[in-house]
Amino acid sequence: MNMPIKFDTLEYTRSLIEAGIPAAQAEAQALALRQAMAEATVSPSEMVLLRTDMIARIEMLRADIYAKLEALEERFNAKLDDLRKEFNAKLEALEQRFDAKLAALEQRLKARFVTMYWLFGVSLTLHAVTIGMLMRLFERLP
Structure with missing residues (x-):
């Protein structure tokens, strides 16, 4: 130089x-x-060479950084998709468990209502018989 x-x-x-x-x-x-x-x-031509070399190295680094950022973004998106799938699977399993418990609860309620309907029907019938008998008794009274 x-x-x-x-x-x-x-x-x-x-x-x-x-x-x-x-x-x-x-x-x-x-x-x-x-x-x-x-x-x-340093001669001007050497400065131009140095500048050109530095620009080329910067561009190589930039390309390398962008490539690494793209790879990182792809890995991040893949992990995010995996998490999303796992979350949706767990949510679906939870919904199925909830639906099963809700169906079981509905069955129990229906069973109890059937019993209550029978008891109400029997009670109503007994009341009707009692009222009928009371009316006959009242008819026999002077």
Whole structure:
């Protein structure tokens, strides 16, 4: 990753010498600085490649995340369907038990009403006989 940087080593060396630094040391600093700046720079084409690579990686991650989200959604929906089926089965079983108990209760009530109908009929008949006999008794009275 090298990019030419506009750096005047001769001017830099002169500035250091004028500041009181020995010429050999000034030249060594200028060369070292030029090398460091040359190695630390990135060319525009390298930046474009880096940007393209980063965009491609982001798109790959996005696709991976969307695929994982879809798989998660499918698993969630499958579990939800299973729960719904299980709930409906239990609800249906509960309704059947309720209907069976209700039918048994209706049978018991009908049986009791039949007994009560018979008792009421017998009582009514006895009352009618009693009233009939009382009327005969009243007819015989002076």
